[in-house]
Amino acid sequence: xxxxxxxxxxxxxxxxxxxxxxxxxxxxxxxxxxxxxxxxxxxxxxxxxxxxxxxxxxxxxxxxxxxxxxxxxxxxxxxxxxxxxxxxxxxxxxxxxxxxxxxxxxxxxxxxxxxxxxxxxxxxxxxxxxxxxx
Amino acid sequence: xxxxxxxxxxxxxxxxxxxxxxxxxxxxxxxxxxxxxxxxxxxxxxxxxxxxxxxxxxxxxxxxxxxxxxxxxxxxxxxxxxxxxxxxxxxxxxxxxxxxxxxxxxxxxxxxxxxxxxxxxxxxxxxxxxxxxxxxxxxxxxxxxxxxxxxxxxxxxxxxxxxxxxxxxxxxxxxxxxxxxxxxxxxxxxxxxxxxxxxxxxxxxxxxxxxxxxxxxxxxxxxxxxxxxxxxxxxxxxxxxxxxxxxxxxxxxxxxxxxxxxxxxxxxxxxxxxxxxxxxxxxxxxxxxxxxxxxxxxxxxxxxxxxxxxxxxxxxxxxxxxxxxxxxxxxxxxxxxxxxxxxxxxxxxxxxxxxxxxxxxxxxxxxxxxxxxxxxxxxxxxxxxxxxxxxxxxxxxxxxxxxxxxxxxxxxxxxxxxxxxxxxxxxxxxxxxxxxxxxxxxxxxxxxxxxxxxxxxxxxxxxxxxxxxxxxxxxxxxxxxxxxxxxxxxxxxxxxxxxxxxx
Numbered sequence: 113x114x115x116x117x118x119x120x121x122x123x124x125x126x127x128x129x130x131x132x133x134x135x136x137x138x139x140x141x142x143x144x145x146x147x148x149x150x151x152x153x154x155x156x157x158x159x160x161x162x163x164x165x166x167x168x169x170x171x172x173x174x175x176x177x178x179x180x181x182x183x184x185x186x187x188x189x190x191x192x193x194x195x196x197x198x199x200x201x202x203x204x205x206x207x208x209x210x211x212x213x214x215x216x217x218x219x220x221x222x223x224x225x226x227x228x229x230x231x232x233x234x235x236x237x238x239x240x241x242x243x244x245x246x
Numbered sequence: 247x248x249x250x251x252x253x254x255x256x257x258x259x260x261x262x263x264x265x266x267x268x269x270x271x272x273x274x275x276x277x278x279x280x281x282x283x284x285x286x287x288x289x290x291x292x293x294x295x296x297x298x299x300x301x302x303x304x305x306x307x308x309x310x311x312x313x314x315x316x317x318x319x320x321x322x323x324x325x326x327x328x329x330x331x332x333x334x335x336x337x338x339x340x341x342x343x344x345x346x347x348x349x350x351x352x353x354x355x356x357x358x359x360x361x362x363x364x365x366x367x368x369x370x371x372x373x374x375x376x377x378x379x380x381x382x383x384x385x386x387x388x389x390x391x392x393x394x395x396x397x398x399x400x401x402x403x404x405x406x407x408x409x410x411x412x413x414x415x416x417x418x419x420x421x422x423x424x425x426x427x428x429x430x431x432x433x434x435x436x437x438x439x440x441x442x443x444x445x446x447x448x449x450x451x452x453x454x455x456x457x458x459x460x461x462x463x464x465x466x467x468x469x470x471x472x473x474x475x476x477x478x479x480x481x482x483x484x485x486x487x488x489x490x491x492x493x494x495x496x497x498x499x500x501x502x503x504x505x506x507x508x509x510x511x512x513x514x515x516x517x518x519x520x521x522x523x524x525x526x527x528x529x530x531x532x533x534x535x536x537x538x539x540x541x542x543x544x545x546x547x548x549x550x551x552x553x554x555x556x557x558x559x560x561x562x563x564x565x566x567x568x569x570x571x572x573x574x575x576x577x578x579x580x581x582x583x584x585x586x587x588x589x590x591x592x593x594x595x596x597x598x599x600x601x602x603x604x605x606x607x608x609x610x611x612x613x614x615x616x617x618x619x620x621x622x623x624x625x626x627x628x629x630x631x632x633x634x635x636x637x638x639x640x641x642x643x644x645x646x647x648x649x650x651x652x653x654x655x656x657x658x659x660x661x662x663x664x665x666x667x668x669x670x671x672x673x674x675x676x677x678x679x680x681x682x683x684x685x686x687x688x689x690x691x692x693x694x695x696x697x698x699x700x701x702x703x704x705x706x707x708x709x710x711x712x713x714x715x716x717x718x719x720x721x722x723x724x725x726x727x728x729x730x731x732x733x734x735x736x737x738x739x740x741x742x743x744x745x746x747x748x749x
Contacts, residue, residue, distance in 0.1 A: 219336065
């Protein structure tokens with residue numbers, strides 16, 4: 113019987129969710145063996161893509177996207193993750209956007225932390241305008 | 247200087263005391279995008295019909311409407327181009343249910359389905375917003391339809407009258423003059439203090455340009471707004487356009503004004519909604535339309551109403567247009583809209599090809615409001631017109647066999663021929679109440695029996711010119727009072743006889 117990449121990905125996700133994480137290597141090995149036996153190893157890229165989508169839908173993608181105005185050191189990265197109580201073992205993708213002026217955006221699954229200088233200046237501007245009209 | 251020092255001191259205190267917390271918001275991530283639909287993961291607290299903002303990697307912000315709220319993803323239809331959206335882009339809920347700018351500044355402008363200007367005449371300055379989706383006025387806030395809305399088209403005003411607050415469907419095959427009837431009605435609202443909105447859904451942009459040009463020439467753009475979602479715009483914009491037009495009409499209605507809104511046409515609206523629903527994987531029903539296609543039109547058309555005095559006394563009259571295929575009025579969408587509206591004007595291809603234009607089939611056309619929506623003078627003069635025409639059609643078929651007919655039947659045949667001829671009318675030539683009253687009186691009273699049926703159309707044009715130049719006070723009185731009396735009848739008779747002596 114033929115299974116789609118989506119079905120393989122869902123099966124893998126269910127298996128990985130139901131057992132402790134220290135057995136993940138065993139799960140992956142078993143999974144690859146099954147793909148070999150079904151002669152669908154060529155589908156691994158689409159299965160990975162579908163698996164990533166499932167993780168994203170369930171807020172379990174172990175990935176953080178950090179956007180800064182310039183490159184930052186590893187210490188600063190770890191400090192930001194620590195302050196936001198995000199596991200430091202997640203995969204970190206850094207993007208540089210010079211238009212930001214300063215500060216950092218951190219996106220972790222479906223939460224966006226706005227620590228940018230632009231937002232703070234906008235808030236301060238609002239406060240100053242509000243107090244000037246009193 | 248002292249004041250400057252005080253300002254600086256105050257600012258310094260504000261800055262020193264400023265505390266900023268980390269802002270955390272729920273966002274979504276684009277999973278897939280295609281055919282104007284994006285699937286987004288996250289956005290747990292999103293409301294239905296909430297506007298979603300998607301930020302692309304280039305910083306461009308694209309808006310969409312959340313239509314499908316599923317367990318683990320949200321289906322969002324994109325307004326405009328989706329080509330720059332990529333997987334992984336961040337989506338934010340704006341907290342706003344879809345609303346459009348409304349105001350008097352919209353008059354005279356051509357706008358898109360979100361009521362932003364596309365006519366190159368600059369920004370529309372208004373601070374009022376109305377929701378695109380709104381519950382229709384309740385039963386107790388309404389008033390029965392009793393005031394006429396003159397279309398300026400003899401066949402309609404005489405036999406299928408339309409009232410303010412009514413929904414009268416214009417239905418027919420392609421190229422039968424449906425849009426022409428609607429445009430003539432808009433042109434005839436000049437000087438009537440009625441705002442007009444023409445919503446073009448899935449129409450050719452060249453056709454709309456022709457229409458706006460004609461409206462400008464007739465001076466109708468002084469009180470008209472054109473809402474355009476052309477055939478090259480997305481299905482989402484085509485879906486939204488009538489609701490945006492309805493939101494604008496409600497703004498005027500709630501101010502106590504009368505509005506005429508034309509939806510041209512709802513067949514294309516239903517097709518756009520079908521396209522969107524299929525792409526959102528909603529289950530298809532009959533003819534692949536989604537199960538709520540009736541509700542799509544009923545909730546739109548129910549927003550056209552006449553409000554009672556306590557609620558301002560305003561009204562919205564709707565002229566929805568439906569295109570049939572091969573004259574089939576029993577198809578799915580036509581029957582849906584016929585059952586929603588307060589009557590229909592049925593245009594036939596056969597009549598159009600025979601030269602009877604407007605090609606109104608009086609037998610199949612009906613106005614459920616009836617003579618309550620008619621001026622007293624037209625009601626009196628055209629009371630038996632529909633019946634006379636029906637009898638003429640029966641006799642015409644009988645006489646086609648070539649048998650000899652008695653004098654009475656022959657007279658009815660001749661009268662019927664002339665009635666059919668005078669009900670013909672040129673495009674962009676709406677007539678006033680007085681002009682309609684005079685010609686109907688002339689034909690039904692037998693004053694045109696000695697005029698050749700082939701030349702009666704020209705005879706009629708001359709009569710109108712003669713009446714306005716030589717009996718202007720009669721014309722003004724009829725247009726002003728709109729009632730019939732023996733005196734008015736005598737004066738009309740005198741006008742016709744003078745004209746006949748002259749020609």
